[in-house]
Amino acid sequence: MRFLSSFAPALLIAGFGxxxxxxxxxxxxxxxxxxxxxxxxxxxxLLRQFPRIRVRVEAQERIEVLQxxxxxxxxxxxxxxxxxxxxxxxxxxxxxSRQDVTLDFKNYINAKIEQEGQYSxxxxxxxxxxxxxxxxxxxxxxxxxxxxxxxxxxxxPIETTHFTLQRIGAGxxxxxxxxxxxxxxxxxxxxxxxLTKTESGAAKLVDLLPSDFDGVETKTQLSDRxxxxxxxxxxxxxxxxxxxxxxxxxxxxxxxxxILKVETSETRVTxxxxxxxxxxxxxH
Numbered sequence: 159m160r161f162l163s164s165f166a167p168a169l170l171i172a173g174f175g176x177x178x179x180x181x182x183x184x185x186x187x188x189x190x191x192x193x194x195x196x197x198x199x200x201x202x203x204l205l206r207q208f209p210r211i212r213v214r215v216e217a218q219e220r221i222e223v224l225q226x227x228x229x230x231x232x233x234x235x236x237x238x239x240x241x242x243x244x245x246x247x248x249x250x251x252x253x254x255s256r257q258d259v260t261l262d263f264k265n266y267i268n269a270k271i272e273q274e275g276q277y278s279x280x281x282x283x284x285x286x287x288x289x290x291x292x293x294x295x296x297x298x299x300x301x302x303x304x305x306x307x308x309x310x311x312x313x314x315p316i317e318t319t320h321f322t323l324q325r326i327g328a329g330x331x332x333x334x335x336x337x338x339x340x341x342x343x344x345x346x347x348x349x350x351x352x353l354t355k356t357e358s359g360a361a362k363l364v365d366l367l368p369s370d371f372d373g374v375e376t377k378t379q380l381s382d383r384x385x386x387x388x389x390x391x392x393x394x395x396x397x398x399x400x401x402x403x404x405x406x407x408x409x410x411x412x413x414x415x416x417i418l419k420v421e422t423s424e425t426r427v428t429x430x431x432x433x434x435x436x437x438x439x440x441x442h
Contacts, residue, residue, distance in 0.1 A: 188217040188283045190293040193260070200296040205274055207361055207413050208267040212248075213295065215283050216258040223284035224253055228277060231270060246270070248358040255286075263295060268361050274301045316377055321418060321440045327431020338411035339363065341434075348396035349425040349434060353407065362389040362410040371406045371419040374441055384408050384415045397423040397434050416442045
């Protein structure tokens with residue numbers, strides 16, 4: 159009886175579901191898992207409008223290498239000094255020495271894939287104990303939705319509402335969350351702002367003419383106008399004393415196109431920083 163009782167604690171611990179690797183002191187190998195979809199199934203989306211597609215990487219012994227490869231593109235996100243790579247995967251900084259990180263491949267697919275077809279994105283992670291894991295993200299990019307998913311919007315009238323976008327100092331742009339855009343002040347004299355897409359936000363940003371807003375009357379016309387216009391990374395314009403009046407731009411966020419026309423713009427200095435307010439109409 160004494161012999162059996164001396165082993166009872168170990169038997170009880172194992173019975174509560176602890177991995178034998180933890181009990182034995184062996185580090186767990188890294189894991190790569192999908193979020194909201196099956197990693198073993200091909201994911202389909204529209205060209206330049208691929209939806210959010212997130213993959214989580216976990217490494218108990220901390221990430222040493224996180225390599226992404228697709229055709230001629232190859233980068234180790236854990237070691238590259240070029241921050242431009244981070245935005246492609248929804249990151250703000252290098253994931254080196256972190257135990258977990260979530261990658262969003264939407265920006266990469268929309269920025270790097272220019273033709274419809276099937277593509278494979280390889281993910282390779284190595285932890286500080288030199289243990290590794292691999293996964294392949296299979297995607298299909300199409301130029302248009304399958305016939306059974308298409309909706310004829312040519313006869314649907316466009317919806318027009320009012321919008322107000324405002325930023326106080328370095329705070330968040332209120333009213334812009336559904337649009338996936340933000341801005342920063344780049345010239346304090348006329349209060350010139352640089353309008354950009356937020357990280358993991360809008361898929362496309364387009365600079366347009368005032369006449370483009372009035373000329374769009376149906377949802378199809380709006381979609382065609384954005385599709386046939388080259389996207390930009392930022393749009394700069396002054397905002398002080400209604401200088402942004404009649405400024406027109408469009409965005410695509412979560413597969414929905416929007417076109418905005420600024421009617422008034424106001425700037426004022428407050429204790430919290432310069433406040434920029436844009437008012438106008440939006441069609442979607």
